[in-house]
Amino acid sequence: MRREIENEFMEEIPVSDRLDAVIGTSINKIKLQKRRKTISNTALTICLTIAVAGSAFCFTHTSFAENLPIVGFIFRNLQNQTNYRGNLDDNVTILAEPEEAAASKNAEDGIPDNPYITECNGLTISITEAVYDRGGLYLGIRLQNEKTFPAGLSGKNNMEDYILSYDMLNLINDVTIKDENGEILVKTFAENLEGNFTDENTFIGISQIDLSQLKYYPAPEEIEAAGILVDDYMTGENFDDKKYWADIKKSFPRTGEKIEIPDHFICELKITGIIGEDFLNTSTKTITGEDKIEVYDKVVYEGNWEYTLDVSFDEKDCTVKEVNALDSDGYGIVTVTKSKYSVWVETNLPSSDADYFTVVCDADGDLLEQQGYLAETYSTAGRDLSKISVFVCDYDKYMDELKGYYYSSDYETKKADKTFAEYLSEHAEYQAEIEF
Amino acid sequence: MDEIQSLVKKARRGNVNAYGELIEHHKKYLYRTAMLYTKNEQDALDVVSECVLKGFKNIRKLKKDEYFKTWLTKILLNVISDFYKKSEIPMTIDEAVIVNTESSISREECLDLYQAIDALSHPYKTVIILKYFSDLKLSEIADAMNIPQGSVSAYLSRAKTELKNYLKEDYYA
Numbered sequence: 001m002r003r004e005i006e007n008e009f010m011e012e013i014p015v016s017d018r019l020d021a022v023i024g025t026s027i028n029k030i031k032l033q034k035r036r037k038t039i040s041n042t043a044l045t046i047c048l049t050i051a052v053a054g055s056a057f058c059f060t061h062t063s064f065a066e067n068l069p070i071v072g073f074i075f076r077n078l079q080n081q082t083n084y085r086g087n088l089d090d091n092v093t094i095l096a097e098p099e100e101a102a103a104s105k106n107a108e109d110g111i112p113d114n115p116y117i118t119e120c121n122g123l124t125i126s127i128t129e130a131v132y133d134r135g136g137l138y139l140g141i142r143l144q145n146e147k148t149f150p151a152g153l154s155g156k157n158n159m160e161d162y163i164l165s166y167d168m169l170n171l172i173n174d175v176t177i178k179d180e181n182g183e184i185l186v187k188t189f190a191e192n193l194e195g196n197f198t199d200e201n202t203f204i205g206i207s208q209i210d211l212s213q214l215k216y217y218p219a220p221e222e223i224e225a226a227g228i229l230v231d232d233y234m235t236g237e238n239f240d241d242k243k244y245w246a247d248i249k250k251s252f253p254r255t256g257e258k259i260e261i262p263d264h265f266i267c268e269l270k271i272t273g274i275i276g277e278d279f280l281n282t283s284t285k286t287i288t289g290e291d292k293i294e295v296y297d298k299v300v301y302e303g304n305w306e307y308t309l310d311v312s313f314d315e316k317d318c319t320v321k322e323v324n325a326l327d328s329d330g331y332g333i334v335t336v337t338k339s340k341y342s343v344w345v346e347t348n349l350p351s352s353d354a355d356y357f358t359v360v361c362d363a364d365g366d367l368l369e370q371q372g373y374l375a376e377t378y379s380t381a382g383r384d385l386s387k388i389s390v391f392v393c394d395y396d397k398y399m400d401e402l403k404g405y406y407y408s409s410d411y412e413t414k415k416a417d418k419t420f421a422e423y424l425s426e427h428a429e430y431q432a433e434i435e436f
Numbered sequence: 437m438d439e440i441q442s443l444v445k446k447a448r449r450g451n452v453n454a455y456g457e458l459i460e461h462h463k464k465y466l467y468r469t470a471m472l473y474t475k476n477e478q479d480a481l482d483v484v485s486e487c488v489l490k491g492f493k494n495i496r497k498l499k500k501d502e503y504f505k506t507w508l509t510k511i512l513l514n515v516i517s518d519f520y521k522k523s524e525i526p527m528t529i530d531e532a533v534i535v536n537t538e539s540s541i542s543r544e545e546c547l548d549l550y551q552a553i554d555a556l557s558h559p560y561k562t563v564i565i566l567k568y569f570s571d572l573k574l575s576e577i578a579d580a581m582n583i584p585q586g587s588v589s590a591y592l593s594r595a596k597t598e599l600k601n602y603l604k605e606d607y608y609a
Contacts, residue, residue, distance in 0.1 A: 026488040
């Protein structure tokens with residue numbers, strides 16, 4: 001067969017416009033499973049405490065909490081329940097009042113004339129509040145459904161072994177960051193929506209757009225449009241990555257370049273889907289041979305909800321420390337930034353011989369948790385940040401060996417002799433202590 | 437270390453983001469290959485979804501980083517195989533997969549080839565798809581199908597002979 005005909009035959013098959021959503025849901029499911037597995041050890045003590053003190057609250061609710069009052073705004077209600085912790089409501093910008101966002105509940109009220117409240121296919125999505133600390137743009141989001149949400153969407157209310165303190169919905173979205181002249185700086189995305197169902201028609205949650213250390217990479221579609229196809233590099237004995245990335249850099253010279261987000265920028269958020277899992281309904285899927293598993297059914301709300309946010313930043317709550325804890329080759333920790341709700345670390349690391357994992361500890365020597373699932377920012381809420389310790393560890397060593405020290409059940413006992421920071425200082429490849 | 441191998445390495449260690457990036461690179465390939473068998477958008481999406489989930493679950497079993505695509509193809513074939521065992525729908529290729537018409541290849545040519553491949557029995561059909569649509573090497577096909585490389589060569593030879601019975605001569609070099 002002629003090669004050009006063969007390739008064209010394959011290219012002839014149109015790709016479903018739902019493919020991205022399906023893959024996004026699958027990846028999100030993996031993250032959720034992994035997250036549950038990861039936090040199951042650390043959360044065990046907490047869960048047991050809750051189970052004893054409030055088992056009725058945790059495990060016996062089988063339906064939505066009925067009409068929980070939303071006192072104040074979303075941040076105030078959720079900021080200590082989700083991964084996005086801290087007093088987000090301190091410097092919040094209110095974009096839609098709760099009464100406005102709830103207006104679509106009564107059809108005769110109509111949808112308020114507010115650009116942050118958008119209705120599509122019976123689902124009104126309101127961006128009610130926002131706060132930006134240079135590390136991330138945090139959004140308070142309210143979903144108001146004309147029809148009732150399936151009760152099974154709430155893992156908190158329906159799963160006995162559900163250990164998260166919030167329910168989660170997957171946001172299918174695109175975020176475009178532009179400068180004040182309208183020039184596109186970067187395309188990125190908002191994280192999952194973490195929050196609670198407040199009644200059968202309403203979900204409130206927080207999402208974060210990580211803007212801490214963005215780099216430019218062309219989108220896969222752009223790479224393909226430039227004629228750079230992965231399959232073309234798979235014909236040799238091995239996949240020719242060097243040539244693949246060299247060609248990408250040739251077509252897109254800015255690849256890998258750090259993107260500076262200005263103090264004033266425009267954020268365009270386009271949501272095209274909300275996906276959740278119905279924990280009360282399952283389907284049987286075949287895995288291998290006779291192996292079958294029960295998987296939760298998906299609940300999908302498709303539509304188009306678009307928002308434009310004009311964001312400005314006040315430097316007063318953000319401190320950048322030039323650390324430059326570098327070896328003779330210039331590798332190591334470059335800067336550490338502490339903002340109102342998060343800390344993040346800029347590193348310069350060799351790319352050829354090892355993978356690394358960056359760990360940040362507070363003044364007590366305890367680990368700071370990463371925000372969200374994909375974010376490179378570390379949550380600082382409730383921690384003593386007068387001194388921060390940063391460690392860059394060998395990835396394998398950290399995952400296979402080092403982190404076990406902190407996650408062990410007797411860490412509190414071991415900590416009296418050696419904190420996690422002190423332990424890491426004996427094993428890290430690069431380290432620095434920063435006082436703020 | 438190059439970018440893709442670095443992603444594979446991270447994915448093998450359980451890094452979901454890295455795995456997600458790899459899937460992003462191969463998503464169209466996975467979907468189109470699934471569509472060749474299922475001919476139905478929803479079924480192809482289900483197969484891809486299952487393949488993505490199963491892939492991550494088994495990624496620690498990937499022996500060589502550079503064979504990620506082959507390994508993923510193997511999983512895809514298993515999922516497709518299970519799909520047909522479950523649904524008891526015969527594996528056929530028809531017009532459902534051929535929608536675009538703005539190609540140098542005519543619709544009739546497409547359909548002729550698909551129908552010819554469709555008429556092949558399972559191993560022959562799969563070697564043809566993996567060789568000529570997925571562009572895998574013989575060793576990769578052998579790995580994906582769990583058969584010796586010599587068998588792949590034999591299947592390919594027989595498959596091409598059978599195809600010749602269906603197709604016009606000008607499909608061949």
